[in-house]
Amino acid sequence: MTDTPNTPARRSAHDWTDPVAAARLRKRKRSQLWLKGLGLTAICFAFLMLALLVTSIFSSGYKAFRQTHVTVEAYIDPELIKPDNIERGNYRAIIQNVVADLFPGAEARELRDLKNILSNGAQFTIRDHVVENPDLIGQTVTFTVPVSDPYDQLAKNLIKRETPEENRRLKDDQIAAFDQLKAAGLITKKINTALITEADSRFPELAGLKGAIIGSFYALLTCFVLSFPIGIGAAIYLEEFAPRNRFTDIIEININNLAAVPSVVFGLLALAVFLGWFGMPRSVPFVGGMTLALMTLPTIIIATRAALKAVPPSIREAALGVGASKQQVVFGHVLPLAMPGILTGTIIGLAQALGETAPLLLIGMNAFITSAPATPFDSATALPTQIFIWADSPERGFVSRTSAAILVLLTFLIMMNAIAIFLRQKFERKW
Incomplete structure (x- = not known):
């Protein structure tokens, strides 16, 4: 005997209002929603991890794109720089004279410590300028040179002033000397072009890519x-x-x-x-x-x-x-x-x-x-x-x-x- 459209067997196969078919449909939709939810969760988790990665790198690296500099006046002493041998001049002594001019009342022992405010590359910066312009010999020239890495970190608040002195790289008198230069308007922060234009160095403030x-x-x-x-x-x-x-x-x-x-x-x-x-x-x-x-x-x-x-x-x-x-x-x-x-x-x-x-x-x-x-x-x-x-x-x-x-x-x-x-x-x- 053939089932008519109104028989239970016929209705369960084609009638979506049947309870069994409706239950299967609801189950399939729930599975689809679960799959969609898991996919969206995975995507959100991946973007969250990517955002955390980029944020952590950026928060640590953006400060390197600015470098702390100090403006100094250096007298290119003809007794220290011979015109016939400019590259081998005593530029270290010129740096010592610069520091002595910045801190006129300091003693010799203090000047040796205060010289560390300037980067070790300051003497080479002056040398390169003099080599390119020999006419600077005998003149007082204004230079802007990087400070050494500890003072750069101090300016960027990476070295905390509230840290006990015995746990800091810089002592209180060194911080006071740096603040003295800052109060005189000699400390500036510039875009660190050396990060791209200079090669590697053992000194962080001079190192580039x-x-x-x-x-x-x-x-x-x-x-x-x-x-x-x-x-x-x-x-x-x-x-x-x-x-x-x-x-x-x-x-x-x-x-x-x-x-x-x-x-x-x-x-x-x-x-x-x-x-x-x-x-x-x-x-x-x-x-x-x-x-x-x-x-x-x-x-x-x-x-x-x-x-x-x-x-x-x-x-x-x-x-x-x-x-x-x-x-x-x-x-x-x-x-x-x-x-x-x-x-x-x-x-x-x-x-x-x-x-x-x-x-x-x-x-x-x-x-x-x-x-x-x-x-x-x-x-x-x-x-x-x-x-x-x-x-x-x-x-x-x-x-x-x-x-x-x-x-x-x-x-x-x-x-x-x-x-x-x-x-x-x-x-x-x-x-």
């Missing part, structure tokens, strides 16, 4: 020059020309596995091959770029193949239909259409290489270098290794500079990812 930035640029340039053409060539061959057999399958599996290999392994490979077998120099951006190229190649190959696969088959068929060869189809039609995706994957791979530390540490790009490299074959550091060096320093002043260097590195990474997004949106074609 110029050498690390240029070293990272040379390393990334080498990485791009090597990995971009090789990666695109390998991807085009594997995707468009290589026969499908066991050999190419093994190559594809290995490429995918290499993309997941820890970066320290590539550093060990570079240490053994580039430095051990080939005898290439340590701490050189060119070797660092070669190491990063090895690490970036799998990423570029995978991204390029994905971009080539995204081109519709109709493009290839249309080109072949009008008599184009396989090579003409690939290089004249498919590759130009896939180039936005290729560029995006390349920039993301380079951004990842910019933040790598372990492989550069293994090839020695963490040496103490006080000058910026002029060529990719000069010794240098990179931004990640410079952060590692400063983070490992016992000097209190390098704490804020470490966070500031992290902010600079994050700025470069954000810029590179923004460029990748822009290129993708501007040149991407949809079918």
